[in-house]
Amino acid sequence: MVTLYNQDLKNFNTFRISALIEKVIVIQNDEDFKKIDFSGIINKTSVLLGEGSNILFVRIPKEIILIRTKGIFKSYENENEIHFTVKAGEIWDEFVEFLVSNKFCGLENMSGIPGTVGAAVINNIGAYGEEVSKYIYKVRAFSILQNKQIDFFNSEIKFEYRNSIFKNNTEYIITEVIFKLVKGINCINVSYGNIKDYFNTKPINSFNMRHAIIEERRQKLPNYKNLGNAGSFFKNPIISKEQYQNICSEYPDLPCFIINETSYKVPAAWLIEKCGLKNYRYKNTGTYSHPLIIVNFNNATGEEILEFSEFIREKVYNRFNVLLEPEVIIY
Numbered sequence: 001m002v003t004l005y006n007q008d009l010k011n012f013n014t015f016r017i018s019a020l021i022e023k024v025i026v027i028q029n030d031e032d033f034k035k036i037d038f039s040g041i042i043n044k045t046s047v048l049l050g051e052g053s054n055i056l057f058v059r060i061p062k063e064i065i066l067i068r069t070k071g072i073f074k075s076y077e078n079e080n081e082i083h084f085t086v087k088a089g090e091i092w093d094e095f096v097e098f099l100v101s102n103k104f105c106g107l108e109n110m111s112g113i114p115g116t117v118g119a120a121v122i123n124n125i126g127a128y129g130e131e132v133s134k135y136i137y138k139v140r141a142f143s144i145l146q147n148k149q150i151d152f153f154n155s156e157i158k159f160e161y162r163n164s165i166f167k168n169n170t171e172y173i174i175t176e177v178i179f180k181l182v183k184g185i186n187c188i189n190v191s192y193g194n195i196k197d198y199f200n201t202k203p204i205n206s207f208n209m210r211h212a213i214i215e216e217r218r219q220k221l222p223n224y225k226n227l228g229n230a231g232s233f234f235k236n237p238i239i240s241k242e243q244y245q246n247i248c249s250e251y252p253d254l255p256c257f258i259i260n261e262t263s264y265k266v267p268a269a270w271l272i273e274k275c276g277l278k279n280y281r282y283k284n285t286g287t288y289s290h291p292l293i294i295v296n297f298n299n300a301t302g303e304e305i306l307e308f309s310e311f312i313r314e315k316v317y318n319r320f321n322v323l324l325e326p327e328v329i330i331y
């Protein structure tokens with residue numbers, strides 16, 4: 001365990017919100033869990049962080065606790081399937097790279113997503129037609145209230161679109177994630193959008209998929225090291241068929257993904273753009289050319305960004321009668 005004092009919060013969140021943090025505790029191994037007083041997490045003076053890529057600081061915590069535990073171990077194998085137990089502090093994209101280079105298939109569509117392996121569970125991260133929940137066998141978490149490790153099987157985690165029982169839950173710290181993956185490089189999902197065009201000239205395999213996704217993300221998304229952001233600020237709303245038909249009567253080009261007979265998922269970016277809020281500047285914050293991404297142009301505060309997000313929600317609601325829900329955790 002390492003303890004640092006008087007640190008700038010800017011270095012621990014991708015929105016680059018700046019503030020003085022009295023104490024930063026770095027958890028480096030499982031033994032550290034027994035030494036740390038986690039009561040600040042329960043009474044909300046302390047916050048747990050991976051890479052800080054899915055959080056907006058509106059309040060400023062006294063203390064942050066960084067999960068930096070490392071380790072990737074094979075925990076089960078048969079002819080077709082392999083399980084890896086991964087410590088929560090491993091960097092997500094390094095784990096994906098490890099799998100692709102060792103010819104294990106499944107996570108390549110989620111290449112390039114920032115953050116840690118532990119936090120990937122919290123929000124059930126996803127991209128290009130895949131979600132991490134599909135590949136999770138079990139999660140091990142430390143219960144602050146019971147002072148012990150507890151295992152959660154996939155079905156107990158109640159995964160939903162960008163949600164799980166761990167989101168906004170202050171009792172559990174995820175310590176390990178056990179993934180189940182397929183052996184080989186050819187079990188690739190090319191169903192999403194125009195990603196299949198990339199394979200007109202190249203063989204479909206996990207190496208090429210990872211390459212295609214990283215390239216596409218590099219072109220589409222701002223680099224948070226230069227322009228603070230936390231990826232998509234809002235979830236794509238799920239609306240009723242009736243609501244969808246109402247909007248379509250005025251905007252027949254509304255894209256959608258049919259979830260079932262009564263529910264349709266529509267792109268929040270499209271709704272925001274139709275409200276004239278693409279590349280929109282609001283004080284020190286604003287939207288990027290991908291309008292779902294709110295960026296910190298110049299030392300914006302958390303309050304300013306939250307205020308802008310409320311402004312977007314109001315505009316979208318007034319025009320489409322659809323209430324956007326933040327994907328980012330607001331602290």
Ligand SMILES: Cc1cc2nc3c(=O)[nH]c(=O)nc-3n(C[C@H](O)[C@H](O)[C@H](O)COP(=O)(O)OP(=O)(O)OC[C@H]3O[C@@H](n4cnc5c(N)ncnc54)[C@H](O)[C@@H]3O)c2cc1C
Binds near residue numbers: 125222
């Ligand atoms: C440029 C950019 C692109 C992105 N693209 C995508 C994308 O394509 N798809 C997608 O789904 N997301 C995307 N994101 C969002 C983000 O990368 C993910 O949500 C990521 O999993 C967050 O990981 P983190 O370690 O940074 O979590 P943090 O932001 O540090 O933490 C998020 C939350 O989880 C809690 N937490 C962190 N670690 C633990 C733990 N071990 N146990 C319990 N609680 C914990 C924190 O307290 C906090 O509430 C993007 C973000 C950025 C900046």
